[in-house]
Amino acid sequence: MDQSKEQRILNTVSYNAVKGDPESVMKCIDKYCSQYEWAMNVGDEKGLILDKIVEEADPSVVLELGTYCGYSAIRIARLLKPKARLLTIEFNPEFASIAKEIIDIAGLSDKVTILEGHSEDIIPQLKKKYEVETLDFVFLDHWKERYAPDTVLLEECGLLRKGSILLADNVVFPGAPEFLKYVRNNQRFECTSYPSHLEYMQVEDAMEKAVYLG
Numbered sequence: 001m002d003q004s005k006e007q008r009i010l011n012t013v014s015y016n017a018v019k020g021d022p023e024s025v026m027k028c029i030d031k032y033c034s035q036y037e038w039a040m041n042v043g044d045e046k047g048l049i050l051d052k053i054v055e056e057a058d059p060s061v062v063l064e065l066g067t068y069c070g071y072s073a074i075r076i077a078r079l080l081k082p083k084a085r086l087l088t089i090e091f092n093p094e095f096a097s098i099a100k101e102i103i104d105i106a107g108l109s110d111k112v113t114i115l116e117g118h119s120e121d122i123i124p125q126l127k128k129k130y131e132v133e134t135l136d137f138v139f140l141d142h143w144k145e146r147y148a149p150d151t152v153l154l155e156e157c158g159l160l161r162k163g164s165i166l167l168a169d170n171v172v173f174p175g176a177p178e179f180l181k182y183v184r185n186n187q188r189f190e191c192t193s194y195p196s197h198l199e200y201m202q203v204e205d206a207m208e209k210a211v212y213l214g
């Protein structure tokens with residue numbers, strides 16, 4: 001059977017990246033996806049915005065919704081302090097398995113745990129099953145129509161604390177209008193928009209930061 005695009009991304013990383021070097025894995029994926037096959041990694045332009053917000057937050061516990069091939073998990077985890085950890089939720093088993101291998105090549109497996117399943121099923125388990133108290137940083141990059149309900153679910157499960165940072169990808173393209181409406185009209189969130197472009201394209205996109213005020 002023909003290989004999937006995601007398998008071809010893993011092949012190029014496995015063949016060309018320097019083992020244990022997250023930056024070389026990121027460069028390898030960005031090069032392949034900008035020159036050969038577009039893929040929905042956050043990419044280097046929005047990735048730089050993500051870097052700055054993660055560095056400023058210096059989070060100990062991070063949740064990512066939507067692992068895909070692990071590009072943003074690597075991007076985030078490479079910036080985390082020694083004891084900090086990233087939990088990332090992916091419902092597609094093939095993506096989860098490929099991400100695991102790519103994260104391992106980057107040498108970040110000790111910081112990153114991939115949780116396979118639907119966000120609405122796993123979020124309520126984070127406290128008891130995954131020993132999470134509260135989340136310092138959440139990167140929303142999965143199904144756009146899950147952004148708002150999952151934000152409500154995170155709050156209902158007591159996973160947000162004063163100062164928890166939510167950062168959402170693709171709020172302009174493909175767009176997450178319900179999420180924007182929810183956080184921007186909600187006094188418990190302080191929102192900031194970061195205009196950018198769709199990964200590897202000239203199409204407008206943006207990321208939205210929503211800080212939980214408690």
Ligand SMILES: O=c1[nH]cnc2c(O)c(F)c(-c3ccc(F)cc3)cc12
Pocket residue numbers: 040041042066141142143144169170173174198199
């Ligand atoms: O489903 C997605 N999950 C997470 N991130 C995405 C993304 O960054 C995209 F650009 C896109 C995208 C898909 C098709 C297009 F034509 C444009 C953007 C989709 C996702």
Ligand SMILES: [Mg+2]
Pocket residue numbers: 040041042141169170
């Ligand atoms: Mg995205």
